[in-house]
Amino acid sequence: MPIATASQTAGPFWHLIDVPAWADLLRADGPNAGFTGGDRIVLTGRITDGDGAPCPDMLVEIWQADPEGSYEGAFHGFGRCATDPDGRFRFVTVKPGPVRGRGNATQAPHVAITLFARGLLTHLTTRLYFAGEALNATDPVLATVPAARRGTLLAQPTGKGEWRLDIRLQGPEGEDGETVFLDV
Amino acid sequence: MNTDPLPWRPIMPGTQPPLDAPGYGSTHRRHPRQAPIRIATTPTEAAAPRMTPAAYPALDDMTRYAGGAAVGERIIVAGRVLDEDGRPVPGAMVEVWQANAAGRYHHERDTHDAPEDPHFHGAARVFADAEGWYRYTTIRPGAYPWRNHHNAWRPVHIHYSLFGAGFAQRMITQMYFPGDPLLALDPIFNCIPDAAARERLVARFDLDVTQPEFALGYRFDIVLRGRDATPMETP
Numbered sequence: 001m002p003i004a005t006a007s008q009t010a011g012p013f014w015h016l017i018d019v020p021a022w023a024d025l026l027r028a029d030g031p032n033a034g035f036t037g038g039d040r041i042v043l044t045g046r047i048t049d050g051d052g053a054p055c056p057d058m059l060v061e062i063w064q065a066d067p068e069g070s071y072e073g074a075f076h077g078f079g080r081c082a083t084d085p086d087g088r089f090r091f092v093t094v095k096p097g098p099v100r101g102r103g104n105a106t107q108a109p110h111v112a113i114t115l116f117a118r119g120l121l122t123h124l125t126t127r128l129y130f131a132g133e134a135l136n137a138t139d140p141v142l143a144t145v146p147a148a149r150r151g152t153l154l155a156q157p158t159g160k161g162e163w164r165l166d167i168r169l170q171g172p173e174g175e176d177g178e179t180v181f182l183d184v
Numbered sequence: 185m186n187t188d189p190l191p192w193r194p195i196m197p198g199t200q201p202p203l204d205a206p207g208y209g210s211t212h213r214r215h216p217r218q219a220p221i222r223i224a225t226t227p228t229e230a231a232a233p234r235m236t237p238a239a240y241p242a243l244d245d246m247t248r249y250a251g252g253a254a255v256g257e258r259i260i261v262a263g264r265v266l267d268e269d270g271r272p273v274p275g276a277m278v279e280v281w282q283a284n285a286a287g288r289y290h291h292e293r294d295t296h297d298a299p300e301d302p303h304f305h306g307a308a309r310v311f312a313d314a315e316g317w318y319r320y321t322t323i324r325p326g327a328y329p330w331r332n333h334h335n336a337w338r339p340v341h342i343h344y345s346l347f348g349a350g351f352a353q354r355m356i357t358q359m360y361f362p363g364d365p366l367l368a369l370d371p372i373f374n375c376i377p378d379a380a381a382r383e384r385l386v387a388r389f390d391l392d393v394t395q396p397e398f399a400l401g402y403r404f405d406i407v408l409r410g411r412d413a414t415p416m417e418t419p
Contacts, residue, residue, distance in 0.1 A: 002270055002407040003196050006376045006385060008358040009210075010343065013289040016281035016307040017345060031239040050213035057293075063233060063351050071231035078233035101226050102188045112228050116356050119210030121201035121375050123356065125220070127228075141223050169214050183220035184192065184229045184352045 007123065010116040012057050015082055023081035025093040031076035038067030038075075038094035042162045043111065043128065043155065047087045050170030054087025059116040062091055062128075069097030069109070095130075101140045108135035108142065115167070124181045128155050128165045145180050152179045189230030190411040192352045193268055198378035207371035209332050229352045235277035237311055244310050246282075246322040254304035256285025256323035258399040261359070261387065264316040265346065268410025272316025273353075276408070279345040280320065281307040287326030296328050321399065327366055339366035339373060346406060353408040360386045361402070 021027050026040065043062070047055040060083060066075035077096070081089040099107040111128040129136055131154040136142055142150055155163035171178025203215035223229075247254050265276040283289045283306065286298040290306050306325075310318045322342070330336050341358040348354070360367060367373055367386070376382045384407075393401025 001410075002266055002268055003199050003381065003384075004193075004268055004409045005355070005357055005407045006200055006381045007355050008201070008343075008385070009208075009372060010345075010356045013283075013291040013294060014281065014343065014345075014356075015291060016289065016305070017279045017309075053213070055214070061354075063228070065228070071227055076233060076239070078235070099227055102224055107226060107228070110228070112351060114354055117214065119208070119212075119214035121203060121205055121208070121211065121372070123354070124203075124216070141226070144221055144223055170216055171218075173217065178216055178218055180218075181216055181220040183222040184225070 007121060009118055009121050010059055012118045014059050014116065018059075018080070018082050020082070023079055023089070023091050025076065025079045025091065035075055035094075040161055041093060041095045043091045043093065043165070044158070044162070045089055045155075045165045045167055047083055047089070047115070047167045047169065050172075054083075054085070055117060055169065056083055056085045056087055057118055058083040058087070058089070060089045061114040061116075062093070062111050063114070064093065064111040065096040065099045067094055067097050069099045071099075098135055105140045106135060106138070108133050108139040110139075110141075113167075115169075124169070125184050126167065126179055126181050127153055128163075129153050130163060131156050141182070148176045149178075149180050152177070189225050189227060190413070191225040192229065192350070193410045193412040196378075199376070199381040201375035205371065205375045208375060225352070230350055232347065232349055232351045232353065234275075235311075235347045236275070240277060240309060242310055243308050244320040246304065246306060246308050246320065249303045249305045252303035254284065254323045255301050256304075256326075258321065259324050260319065260321050260393050260395060260399045260401040261342070261404055262317065262319040262390075262393045262401065263387075263404040263406065265312040265318060265348070265406050265408065266316055267348070267353075267408050269413075272312065272314070273348050273408055274312055274314045274316060276312040276316070276318070276349075277309065277347040278312065278318050278406075279307070279309050280322075280342050282322065282325040282342040283328055285323050285326050287328035298326070298328065324361075327364075332371060337366050337369070339364045339370050344406065346408060348408040350409075355408065357406070358385060359404045362386055362388055
């Protein structure tokens with residue numbers, strides 16, 4: 001049986017494959033042109049390293065369900081964004097609906113986030129959840145995360161339809177500030 | 185009926201690089217201290233965005249840009265995108281990017297004192313066919329220095345980004361060239377503990393891919409993660 005190819009870093013010059021427009025999933029000439037369902041939202045955040053310094057060269061990707069919680073519908077739930085010199089990313093999309101989990105479980109609305117960069121030999125995967133969502137209390141993935149660290153996955157509202165989730169690649173030793181990453 | 189998605193196959197020990205790699209300086213402040221939390225596969229990880237040429241236009245020739253021909257040795261790279269069961273991954277989107285023949289990226293932050301080539305941009309996007317085959321034409325990139333340690337040089341490489349049929353198959357890697365003396369010295373390549381896994385990142389010269397009177401050919405296959413076929417224990 002073949003074995004999965006080894007990962008390598010994206011390096012500092014991955015922007016050769018960057019298309020800044022992809023950060024707006026609702027762009028007029030994109031795969032969601034004409035999609036009118038759901039609520040438009042803006043997702044922002046800032047990525048910092050173990051020194052608290054901004055990470056200005058990250059490749060951030062999101063993957064999400066449509067407003068009904070389906071991955072099979074007409075909505076194309078993929079976006080890509082380069083962080084700016086201050087480590088910030090910004091996506092425009094629609095709020096995903098609750099997604100079916102394993103068995104009869106229901107997952108709270110969430111957005112999968114993938115990070116690639118110089119210094120990351122394999123990518124990191126995490127999730128963005130929406131603070132205050134009732135389904136968060138019973139979400140099966142959040143339930144596997146120690147309670148003290150769950151907050152690192154909860155985006156906070158910063159305005160109407162605007163949510164912010166900062167990502168800390170490396171936290172101080174013995175503290176809970178490091179973002180929870182997932183082994184999928 | 186149980187419609188839960190099959191889990192992704194666990195990673196074979198030693199075949200993937202660690203996040204904390206002391207020999208590669210940029211990992212020092214970027215690797216998480218805590219291990220990732222293993223989660224059961226849900227529809228989020230089983231599904232994947234449909235990346236199609238209609239939405240993401242293909243470009244399979246990097247040898248011409250801005251109305252002229254790039255400088256350097258033209259090469260063809262071809263290979264198959266497979267999964268861990270050896271099955272093709274049809275429609276897989278493959279993005280590649282690289283330095284020019286002199287070892288300089290078309291990038292504002294690349295300060296290496298090597299000539300820029302106005303007719304080489306250095307990015308392509310191709311899609312695997314029904315049998316998993318992909319193919320593109322480019323210029324053989326040059327080696328270039330980096331500041332990881334004294335007299336550090338990256339081996340000649342082409343970056344690869346792949347989208348498969350499931351979110352958990354997403355990956356980025358690098359393709360290297362056979363016989364490169366810099367491979368033995370490169371911390372990024374040698375972070376992969378398993379020697380056979382390292383060798384699988386090295387393309388091989390292939391006379392069948394080589395096109396007469398036109399360009400040498402290299403073969404580089406990529407394997408994306410497969411499903412864990414082990415059936416669940418039923419009580």
